[in-house]
Amino acid sequence: MGDYFGRILSGGLRGFLDAVRHDGDAEMEQRHRQRAMDIAMAEQVNTSEADWLVERINHDGELHDAEKALLLFIKRESPDIHPGLKPLLDRVA
Numbered sequence: 004m005g006d007y008f009g010r011i012l013s014g015g016l017r018g019f020l021d022a023v024r025h026d027g028d029a030e031m032e033q034r035h036r037q038r039a040m041d042i043a044m045a046e047q048v049n050t051s052e053a054d055w056l057v058e059r060i061n062h063d064g065e066l067h068d069a070e071k072a073l074l075l076f077i078k079r080e081s082p083d084i085h086p087g088l089k090p091l092l093d094r095v096a
Contacts, residue, residue: 046081053085060091071095 048056060070074095077088084092 043082047083048077048081048085048088050085050087053087057087057091061094066091066094 056073060066060074074088074092078084078092078095
């Protein structure tokens with residue numbers, strides 16, 4: 004806190020603007036890091052989600068267009084495919 008006020012007082016208006024800008028940059032970087040972590044977590048299909056999908060996709064023995072599209076989307080967008088989905092994903096190559 005002392006460093007922050009020291010920067011403000013040492014440079015007048017310029018010091019104030021630099022101090023606010025510097026602190027704003029740190030906050031923005033933290034928000035970007037947090038958002039990147041949130042996105043990475045959201046990209047992963049967890050065990051309960053994979054089980055739910057496997058139970059519903061191909062339940063009637065036929066792989067429908069919407070199911071294929073969903074599987075292709077997961078295959079393309081998810082960096083870490085859950086093992087339970089691999090047999091279904093192999094069917095849509």
